[in-house]
Amino acid sequence: MTASIFYICFVLSLAFFLVILSLIRKKRLREQYSLLWLGLSGLMMLVSMFPKVLDRIAGLLQVSYAPSLLYVLAILAIMSILLHLTLVVSALADRTITLAQTVSLYEEQLRQLKKRGDGGPPSDLS
Numbered sequence: 001m002t003a004s005i006f007y008i009c010f011v012l013s014l015a016f017f018l019v020i021l022s023l024i025r026k027k028r029l030r031e032q033y034s035l036l037w038l039g040l041s042g043l044m045m046l047v048s049m050f051p052k053v054l055d056r057i058a059g060l061l062q063v064s065y066a067p068s069l070l071y072v073l074a075i076l077a078i079m080s081i082l083l084h085l086t087l088v089v090s091a092l093a094d095r096t097i098t099l100a101q102t103v104s105l106y107e108e109q110l111r112q113l114k115k116r117g118d119g120g121p122p123s124d125l126s
Helices: 003-025 031-049 051-060 066-116
Strands: none
């Protein structure tokens, strides 16, 4: 491959890194979720700056075609990000169910208080 391809890859990786930082500063991406993305873009910059490192790692792992190792590493990185996000969504789903059940219990208690005539704060709940 020519050197210009590596320069283009580095510029794209740097742009990705800057976009992630911009999203963090604008509070559109939380820091805890951005660590994986920052690490991935940093790795992309390193590989594009030092492509011989990928060749050496491929040689150590006895991979005959170094770019295939890059694809495997990319798939593993994406799978780890997906696993992390799935864990976050699962936790949020559990919290949503608990919140809905709690609100339902409070609404039922409010209905019972209104039936007994104990008063309570006036509200628009029916």
